[in-house]
Amino acid sequence: MTTRVISPTIYYAVFAGLIGLTMLTVGISFLDFGAWHTVVGLSIAVVKAILVALFFMHLIYSDKANWLAIGAGLFWLGILLVLTLSDYLTRHWWAY
């Protein structure tokens, strides 16, 4: 966040991008991507989240301290996901 005034034009542009990506992600779900739906869906979601965080939440204009806070949160989430999934994804269950 900064005391510099940010012009709203960027907000409208980001909003248009977000709506476009939403239409893309919903549209793709009507095509047969099989197992790729997860990867594609999550990738688009990550891009949307980055747009919201950088521009709507002013992270791109922010002090590095804010970056550190969010980085720490994501890092800890990373530990949680990586360690949990590395367990479950390497078990040789045959569900069917």
Add this chain to the structure above:
Amino acid sequence: MNIPWLGSRKLPANRTILAHQFDDLEQQRAAESLGMWVFLATEILIFGALFTGYAAYRVRYSQDFEEVSRKLNVLIGASNTVVLLTSSLTMALSVHAAHVGRQRTLVWCLILTAVLGTTFMVFKAVEYYIDYREQLMPGVRFERTEWREPGRIQVFLIFYYVMTGLHAVHLTVGIGIMVWLIVLARQERFGPEHYSPVEIGGLYWHFVDVVWIFLLPLLYLIGTHSAHDLHF
């Protein structure tokens, strides 16, 4: 506990915006912003725990999750996404309005944000009713005979209700914060020298939006939809 501004319509001339523990307004603003970001980091972990549990079961019961995900109402889910994204836009615009001191624009943008958030909640309530009608509510109404593995289907549905429910609780708190900001904004409390409450209220609101951005593909868009899934 000192709550200085409740009960007075405008900030008295002898009151200062700068709290005693800060050297200057810039430091105060930076601290308020950092405080909210640290809180949001903890919120990432709250939802993160639910996402991780969901991920573990998704790995295990992938086919069943795909099967039931298709039954969720993607039309309402997508509409809700658009509603929430628009509310984030109006929220960003209200922060801007506060920053440049446009009081009326600020109030109206905050009102719009709160209205859009409430619209989301209404759609959600309708959607939950539709889920009840479609027999997708474990423990309450779950009588479809077509499920191959009803137990696994119910695991997905529990995750669906808990994750969207926790999100809805957060959104309700957000709407409450908006109402509070609207009351203060109408008293012209905010301006170029003091708009932190609007900014950090906005940070919380955008975070709730980001959570939904991830809930949409993970709950609604796992499998392939067909045209006849488009209904209310």
